[in-house]
Amino acid sequence: MRTHSRIVSTVLTAALLAALAACGAPAPAPQEQMATPYYPAPAYQAPVAAPTYQAPATAPAYVEYGRVANIEMIRTTDPGRTSGAGAVIGGLAGAVIGHQIGGGLGKDLATAAGAVGGAVVGNNVERNNRTQERDSYRVSIQVDNGAYRSFNVASPGDLRIGDRVRLENNQIFRM
Structure with a gap:
């Protein structure tokens, strides 16, 4: 059972890192054209x-x-363009909150889900604060x-x- 828990933790950690990397990519700046018909x-x-x-x-x-x-x-x-800091901070906060839930395999799943959810929410909060x-x-x-x-x-x-x-x-x- 311990090996199963490690495999699940490793897979969830890899998924979390991939999600955080995807959230941190800056969007291209919109190009404004003056007097465009x-x-x-x-x-x-x-x-x-x-x-x-x-x-x-x-x-x-x-x-x-x-x-x-x-x-x-x-x-x-x-x-707004994001720097990725909101996703990282949100992911850490979500992981800490998710770690407080359940025990055993459920605790690992809650930690991973909290990290992914927190990263998404943190990225959106940062984007909304930088909207012009x-x-x-x-x-x-x-x-x-x-x-x-x-x-x-x-x-x-x-x-x-x-x-x-x-x-x-x-x-x-x-x-």
């Missing part, structure tokens, strides 16, 4: 058989004109052909509803 226009290129001239290195600018139809504030929440809220703005523009284009920007600057604008390469310029 909400519905980007598809780029069209006509097929060319054999050009007789040297094409320019950069594509010509795509320009549209229109008016600002709406500006609205958007609050976004970015999930950001304010951005959605600028909706009605272009001259009647279509609407929306852009998410950090600040609308001096744009106001009704302003005449030029859209060039997915950037907004007040006219």
Whole structure:
């Protein structure tokens, strides 16, 4: 019976270490793009058989004109990145609490379950404490052909509803 208990303890310890290692991996930071269109226009290129001239290195600018139809504030929440400290502290606390329950094999199982549960809870607590809220703005523009284009920007600057604008390469310029 003693050998069975050691095997179970070893397997549960290995599972606990694997769970803690998985909880400690930092999530990649979200990349923010300024003035990214909400519905980007598809780029069209006509097929060319054999050009007789040297094409320019950069594509010509795509320009549209229109008016600002709406500006609205958007609050976004970015999930926090974890360092793994919350998972380790939570795992230790869970293991200590689980060790107080039962006896024999049940005590080993309770210790392992407490460690895994504590690691998950500790990781979530750390992530929630590092959550950031950001304010951005959605600028909706009605272009001259009647279509609407929306852009998410950090600040609308001096744009106001009704302003005449030029859209060039997915950037907004007040006219």
